[in-house]
Amino acid sequence: MTTEVTTNDLQAFTESWLDWYRAQEARLADPHGFLAITGLHWLDDRPRRFPDAPGAWRTGPDGVVVHLDDADELVIDGEPVRGEHRFGVLPERGGVDVVWGDAVLEVARRGGQDILRPRHPNAPLRTAFTGTPAYAPDPRWAVTGRYVPFDEPQPTTVGAAVEGLEHVYDAPGRIEFELNGRRLSLTAFPGHGPGRLMVLFTDATSGVTTYAANRALSIEPPTADGTVVLDFNRATNLPCAYTDLATCPLPPAENRLPVAIEAGQKIPHERGGA
Known part of the structure; x- marks a missing residue:
C-alpha cells in the first residue's frame, strides 16, 4: 500500500513538473518571446x-x-x-x-x-529552438524553508548580464532552509503576483551543467508562519542564458550557494549545453 501511494505521488509530482516545463518552453518560444x-x-x-x-x-x-x-x-x-x-x-x-x-x-x-x-x-x-535540457524532476529537491522578513525592504544592487549595467531591487526578506545537512539562506526579491517571492542564485553546478551567471526560482507566498517551499526542480534559466540581447540581473553575492543543486533547467543548447 505504501509503495502504491509513493508511486502515485511521484507520478503526480512528475506530471505537475511536466506541465510547468512545457509552459516555460511555450513562453520562451512564443512568436514574440x-x-x-x-x-x-x-x-x-x-x-x-x-x-x-x-x-x-x-x-x-x-x-x-x-x-x-x-x-x-x-x-x-x-x-x-x-x-x-x-x-x-x-x-x-x-x-x-x-x-x-x-x-x-x-x-x-x-x-x-x-x-x-x-x-x-x-x-x-x-x-531553430529545440527545447531546454533539464534534470529529471526529483521530490528531494523540493525543500521546505522559512521566510524571514526584514524590518523594512532593503535596497539591493546587483549586476547585470550587460557589463556596466546595474539593477536595484527592494529585498523584502530572506529565506532560510536546510539542504543535505547544511543550513543555507537566500535573499528574496519581490515576485510576479501579490505576496510571491523570487530568488536569483548560483550553485556548484553553475558553469558545469547549469548556466554560469544565474538561475531564478519563483516561490509561492509564505504561509502565516513563514513557511515556504523552494522547489529547485523549477529553477529556470533567465533570457540571458539563451541570448546576449538580454539585460538579466545577476544574483547578490550572498545567493551563491556552496552546494550542487542538481535540479531544474540546464545550460541551453544555444550555449553549448548537452
Whole structure:
C-alpha cells in the first residue's frame, strides 16, 4: 500500500513538473518571446535608425520619442500611430509593447536607460529552438524553508548580464532552509503576483551543467508562519542564458550557494549545453 501511494505521488509530482516545463518552453518560444529578439538598442538624445524597426528613435528627460516615415505605421494599445509618437517617461523595469506588422517592438527602461528591443517571429534563434535540457524532476529537491522578513525592504544592487549595467531591487526578506545537512539562506526579491517571492542564485553546478551567471526560482507566498517551499526542480534559466540581447540581473553575492543543486533547467543548447 505504501509503495502504491509513493508511486502515485511521484507520478503526480512528475506530471505537475511536466506541465510547468512545457509552459516555460511555450513562453520562451512564443512568436514574440525572448528568442524572437533581433536587437538590443540603447537610446540616447540622437535620433537613430535600426535595421529591425521603423522610424528614428531617441530619448531624453521627457522619455522615448519615435518619428515614423510617411509609409510607416505602429499599433499601440490597439490604436494606429503615424508620424511622431511620444512614449513619455517609462518606469524602471517597465515598458510598452508596440505592434509593427508581424513584429513587436519592446520599448523599455532597464538600469536607468531606455532601450528598444524588436521581436520578430522569424528570428533564427527562435526558429531553430529545440527545447531546454533539464534534470529529471526529483521530490528531494523540493525543500521546505522559512521566510524571514526584514524590518523594512532593503535596497539591493546587483549586476547585470550587460557589463556596466546595474539593477536595484527592494529585498523584502530572506529565506532560510536546510539542504543535505547544511543550513543555507537566500535573499528574496519581490515576485510576479501579490505576496510571491523570487530568488536569483548560483550553485556548484553553475558553469558545469547549469548556466554560469544565474538561475531564478519563483516561490509561492509564505504561509502565516513563514513557511515556504523552494522547489529547485523549477529553477529556470533567465533570457540571458539563451541570448546576449538580454539585460538579466545577476544574483547578490550572498545567493551563491556552496552546494550542487542538481535540479531544474540546464545550460541551453544555444550555449553549448548537452
